[in-house]
Amino acid sequence: MKFFVDTADVAAIRELNDLGMVDGVTTNPSLILKSGRDILEVTKEICDIVEGPVSAEVVALKAEDMIREGEHLVKIAPNITVKVPLTWDGLKACKALSSQGHKVNVTLCFSAAQAILAAKAGATFISPFIGRLDDINFDGMELIAQIREIYDNYDFQTEILAASIRSVNHITDAARIGADVITAPPAVIKAMANHVLTDKGLEQFTADWAKTGQKIV
Numbered sequence: 001m002k003f004f005v006d007t008a009d010v011a012a013i014r015e016l017n018d019l020g021m022v023d024g025v026t027t028n029p030s031l032i033l034k035s036g037r038d039i040l041e042v043t044k045e046i047c048d049i050v051e052g053p054v055s056a057e058v059v060a061l062k063a064e065d066m067i068r069e070g071e072h073l074v075k076i077a078p079n080i081t082v083k084v085p086l087t088w089d090g091l092k093a094c095k096a097l098s099s100q101g102h103k104v105n106v107t108l109c110f111s112a113a114q115a116i117l118a119a120k121a122g123a124t125f126i127s128p129f130i131g132r133l134d135d136i137n138f139d140g141m142e143l144i145a146q147i148r149e150i151y152d153n154y155d156f157q158t159e160i161l162a163a164s165i166r167s168v169n170h171i172t173d174a175a176r177i178g179a180d181v182i183t184a185p186p187a188v189i190k191a192m193a194n195h196v197l198t199d200k201g202l203e204q205f206t207a208d209w210a211k212t213g214q215k216i217v
Contacts, residue, residue, distance in 0.1 A: 001175050002052070004161065004183035008035035008042050012186040014049055024052035026105070026127075026163070026183040028083070029059055040076060047077035055105045055125075057083035058093070066093035074102050081105045081124060086114045091121045098122030105161065112146040119156040125181065130174070131164035140164070141173045148178045168192050 002023035005013055008031040016022045025046050032039050043056050056076065058069040070082035070093060081103040084090040094104045098121070105125040106118040110133060118126045128147060130140030147160055162174040165184035168191050174182050
């Protein structure tokens, strides 16, 4: 499974990348706003840190404008993936941009039917939003399972990028189902290392070691 980091926080990306925990990055207008930085500047800096795909999202609503924005975004760096919304115009833009050889991440996917259309339009990645479905009492993980089954049935090459990840359990469940990629905030990825029994065991080992009066170095 590939790990993408869902943030425009350069310091957080750099920390995880140094540990080998970053296969790519996803950004969106909300994350750019949170960063407080110019989209072109911060995206270029992220691309210089990370070798894998970096999703930069268009903000236009019409296909021709999305295509124009996408063609501009890909000039930032060779590893840019253009992110477009799963609307009819977004699908048109996906088809045009993918036909030009650009990677495209189709985002805001909330149904298996939408995912089929994205794959047919040549999407590199499809981004089903788990957490937002859970918020309205739908099973976000069931959507991942449905898309996995359909894509396997027809050998679609579009990668399933599980998005709107809210918890460590989301990551574990997506991995069990077979999502190709997860994208999560840095804090959630770091929380994967946490377990109360690990903490308890380390506390006991530390106390017992102190009683030996020994030093390793």
